[in-house]
Amino acid sequence: MPDRTPPRDPAAAPAGAWSGRFTEAVADLVKRYTSSVDFDHRLAAADIAGSRAHARMLAAQRVIGEKDLADIERGLDAIAADIEAGRFEWSRDLEDVHFNVERRLTETVGDAGKRLHTGRSRNDQVATDVRLWLRGAIDDLLARLAALRHAFCDLAEKHAATIMPGFTHLQVAQPVTFGHHLMAYDAMLARDMERLADARKRVNRSPLGAAALAGTSFPIDRERTRAELGFDALCPNSLDAVSDRDFAIEFAAAASLVMVHLSRFAEELVLWSSPRFGFVTLADRFCTGSSIMPQKKNPDVPELVRGKSGRVVGHLVALLVLMKAQPLAYNKDNQEDKEPLFDTVDTLADTLAIMADLVATGIEPDAQRMRDAAREGYATATDLADYLVRKGLPFRDAHEAVARAVRRAEEKGCGLEDLPLAELRAFAPQAGEDVAAALTLEGSVASRDHPGGTAPSAVRAAIAAARASLPAR
Numbered sequence: 001m002p003d004r005t006p007p008r009d010p011a012a013a014p015a016g017a018w019s020g021r022f023t024e025a026v027a028d029l030v031k032r033y034t035s036s037v038d039f040d041h042r043l044a045a046a047d048i049a050g051s052r053a054h055a056r057m058l059a060a061q062r063v064i065g066e067k068d069l070a071d072i073e074r075g076l077d078a079i080a081a082d083i084e085a086g087r088f089e090w091s092r093d094l095e096d097v098h099f100n101v102e103r104r105l106t107e108t109v110g111d112a113g114k115r116l117h118t119g120r121s122r123n124d125q126v127a128t129d130v131r132l133w134l135r136g137a138i139d140d141l142l143a144r145l146a147a148l149r150h151a152f153c154d155l156a157e158k159h160a161a162t163i164m165p166g167f168t169h170l171q172v173a174q175p176v177t178f179g180h181h182l183m184a185y186d187a188m189l190a191r192d193m194e195r196l197a198d199a200r201k202r203v204n205r206s207p208l209g210a211a212a213l214a215g216t217s218f219p220i221d222r223e224r225t226r227a228e229l230g231f232d233a234l235c236p237n238s239l240d241a242v243s244d245r246d247f248a249i250e251f252a253a254a255a256s257l258v259m260v261h262l263s264r265f266a267e268e269l270v271l272w273s274s275p276r277f278g279f280v281t282l283a284d285r286f287c288t289g290s291s292i293m294p295q296k297k298n299p300d301v302p303e304l305v306r307g308k309s310g311r312v313v314g315h316l317v318a319l320l321v322l323m324k325a326q327p328l329a330y331n332k333d334n335q336e337d338k339e340p341l342f343d344t345v346d347t348l349a350d351t352l353a354i355m356a357d358l359v360a361t362g363i364e365p366d367a368q369r370m371r372d373a374a375r376e377g378y379a380t381a382t383d384l385a386d387y388l389v390r391k392g393l394p395f396r397d398a399h400e401a402v403a404r405a406v407r408r409a410e411e412k413g414c415g416l417e418d419l420p421l422a423e424l425r426a427f428a429p430q431a432g433e434d435v436a437a438a439l440t441l442e443g444s445v446a447s448r449d450h451p452g453g454t455a456p457s458a459v460r461a462a463i464a465a466a467r468a469s470l471p472a473r
């Protein structure tokens with residue numbers, strides 16, 4: 001650890017070491033280190049809404065007078081207007097959004113402003129603000145998720161019958177439809193919406209009234225502020241109310257999963273758009289060129305989606321570690337919840353918007369390349385085995401017979417469907433004239449027409465169900 005002890009006699013110190021301004025400089029550093037207004041000014045609208053509800057409750061409970069309430073409301077209106085217009089001057093000297101607003105209120109309306117904080121602490125105030133802000137952010141994100149899901153449904157509908165290889169271990173496995181593949185992402189995003197809506201329930205509880213940690217001796221009406229602020233319930237314990245950040249962690253976890261899902265899709269776009277796959281072309285506006293290689297078109301947007309998933313997962317970890325050793329109740333550590341939370345919301349909001357645009361208008365599939373790739377890897381081998389089972393062969397025997405047929409086709413460098421029937425019968429005597437139909441890609445996907453299957457009809461049913469579950473656009 002560096003030794004920062006100032007020399008005993010500052011006058012004797014070499015110039016530029018520990019000057020007489022030392023105390024001053026450290027004070028500035030501490031101010032910068034401890035103040036949060038540079039980022040928490042984003043909570044201003046929530047802070048004002050919370051203050052208004054608190055003041056109305058205090059007036060209704062006769063803790064402050066009607067004149068005080070009128071002054072406070074007038075002052076808060078003016079402050080809200082100033083902030084909205086970008087006229088409000090935030091001061092780092094006043095530490096955070098709460099002190100900045102309160103000081104201005106007092107400057108504007110006098111003593112009434114000083115009465116606002118009766119029966120309240122910045123501890124329940126900031127918890128209230130963060131919850132209100134996050135509730136609004138979740139509602140916005142849910143709308144963005146719905147828009148992205150609509151885009152997936154639209155693209156899936158266009159390609160309900162477009163054949164592509166389905167992969168396991170990134171090896172060609174069985175033919176699927178591109179629409180079905182896209183709807184897999186819709187299924188992930190549907191769970192994401194459930195998770196966010198569920199997290200919202202625990203975000204939307206009112207800590208107001210917990211005051212610093214122990215509640216207040218004033219005759220407050222917590223139920224009144226809860227209702228006015230649109231919270232669903234009260235936080236039941238004052239110590240927990242001011243120190244709980246579970247709701248932020250739950251949100252960050254749900255957000256991380258959204259990013260992980262989008263990162264998986266992004267990775268597929270990177271693969272599919274590489275000339276080796278050539279399954280899709282991405283619109284130019286989602287790509288950039290190389291500064292040195294003139295031929296390059298790089299899938300920057302998908303790569304950044306993949307990359308930004310790391311920072312959101314990082315924010316989740318930051319919040320978990322932030323909480324893990326905090327004794328009850330409020331600790332200043334909690335001020336560190338805001339930047340991860342804000343950046344999580346910002347990153348997710350941008351990512352959802354850009355992905356919705358990309359899915360809606362930026363992906364041009366090459367149906368022929370996809371189809372050719374599906375033909376390459378003996379993707380209908382399972383269909384041949386199923387065909388033989390239907391002819392009476394036990395599945396394990398059918399599996400073995402087809403494996404040998406595949407080896408033969410491989411030797412000949414042809415597809416299973418190109419093996420003459422006589423040759424196929426050497427491995428599987430049960431094969432008849434109708435075997436050709438079982439080996440077509442279209443026949444393969446069409447046969448999987450149960451709920452959750454890849455048949456065009458099943459994909460269309462999945463799209464209809466997804467749309468019915470979504471808010472209209």
Ligand code: ARG
Pocket residue numbers: 036040096122123126330332334335336
């Ligand atoms: N800026 C602080 C925060 O974000 C507000 C609460 C301060 N409370 C306190 N006891 N210092 O957490």
